[in-house]
Amino acid sequence: MSERISEAELAVMEVLWREAPLTALDVAARIDPARDWSDRTIKTMLGRLLAKGVLAHEEEGRRYLYRPLVARSDYVSGESQRLIDRLFGGRAAPLVAWLAENHDLSAADIAELDALVRELKS
Amino acid sequence: MSERISEAELAVMEVLWREAPLTALDVAARIDPARDWSDRTIKTMLGRLLAKGVLAHEEEGRRYLYRPLVARSDYVSGESQRLIDRLFGGRAAPLVAWLAENHDLSAADIAELDALVRELKS
């Protein structure tokens, strides 16, 4: 169940993770206008997401209300794990090390990390 | 330049990042046998990777030797950034925090992180 969510579909999911349930048009209204999508396109996305089992819909009068079936955190979890598996040998630590080395973390980021590590050690 | 590398293509790139230049058949011999790919399939991948500009080939007698044009670290960089952009608002720190919370880092991982943070702070 719950097949992979494509890039474009993700934009729709993000809307519904932020606020649900919504009708198709409500979703369309909340999609980043920069996408410049037709309502039809969003209907298609909703249909595919339903088919993939990551959304549910219930009738409200003569339209549908859509709501997510998978939590954003689960999705984030899955995608992060995929990246780790594909590029970092399945271990999170090398990714963290890589990020630290390549990402010009701000002082605030480092402080945050420091606090995190301190907590992890306790 | 250098369009996106697909999942299957990545398997080919990984081989060439580990060892290059190689002929098509050498690549095939080094692909994880679990993939169970025909030589044809690997030729196709090589062709597409050439077209995408991420590989180069030079003639060696009547065959080609393939070598990567993009560094693995650049690819890793790009993919990590994509994940961060799509799911973590473009900032690395939240990803690290998320990893720390959800990944049951080992004591060794934590020590490594600790050393990293210590270094970053200095």
Place this chain on the structure above:
DNA sequence: CACATATGATTACACCTGTAGTCGGAGAGC
């Protein structure tokens, strides 16, 4: 030189994705 072989080039084909358009039925207006 004619033929079997090895290789790269070209072509195939189904499924996914991005991006819609069209069809058909349920209410809303005359």
Place this chain on the structure above:
DNA sequence: GCTCTCCGACTACAGGTGTAATCATATGTG
């Protein structure tokens, strides 16, 4: 009640991806 409209369902279509097969050509072999 007949017609217009709004909405979901179904269909479309090009480009990417996974997974090859076929065609053409250069090469070594007898």
